[in-house]
Amino acid sequence: MVKWIVIGVLVLALIILVAAVFSVLNRLTRLDRAARRLQRRQAEATKLQQDALVLEDTVAGLQQRAETMQAQLAIIKAGRGASDGKHSLQKA
Secondary structure, three states: OHHHHHHHHHHHHHHHHHHHHHHHHHHHHHHHHHHHHHHHHHHHHHHHHHHHHHHHHHHHHHHHHHHHHHHHHHHHHHHEOOOOOOEOOOOO
């Protein structure tokens, strides 16, 4: 009789242990998926950061070109003698 009680307790303990192992494995699977998602997001963030650096360089180049154009425009405006838009070197 005691033998069956001990076997029953052992079987119950084994069932609880198996259920706990399955629960942990299920959580590990979810953690693995979450880790892979985070790695993908990190790769995307790195790519976006590189793209932002390229964009920053492009904007700096455009700003330099705009400053050059403004300087050239100032030279052109300074060379005009009349308010009618004719160049100062042109004869009326």
